[in-house]
Amino acid sequence: MTARRPRPQPPPGGLLDWRDASHWSRTEKPCRYCGFPTHLRDSKRSPAHKVCAEEALTIQAAEAAAAYQNGRLSD
Numbered sequence: 874m875t876a877r878r879p880r881p882q883p884p885p886g887g888l889l890d891w892r893d894a895s896h897w898s899r900t901e902k903p904c905r906y907c908g909f910p911t912h913l914r915d916s917k918r919s920p921a922h923k924v925c926a927e928e929a930l931t932i933q934a935a936e937a938a939a940a941y942q943n944g945r946l947s948d
């Protein structure tokens with residue numbers, strides 16, 4: 874029996890657990906962030922290094938926090 878696992882969410886600390894085989898491809902493709910070849914895939918199956926994806930998550934989180942200062946969107 875194969876139960877579908879829930880979609881992995883970004884962890885609070887920003888470090889991803891990419892030990893799962895779904896994050897590995899036999900084919901090297903350019904990382905979507907830095908352009909260097911990688912076997913790794915992100916949660917959307919796009920080529921990405923783990924460190925690049927973590928950095929992007931950190932930036933996204935910082936931008937979201939900045940945009941929602943005082944509990945609402947700033948201009």
Ligand SMILES: [Zn+2]
Nearest residue numbers: 904907922925
């Ligand atoms: Zn990269």
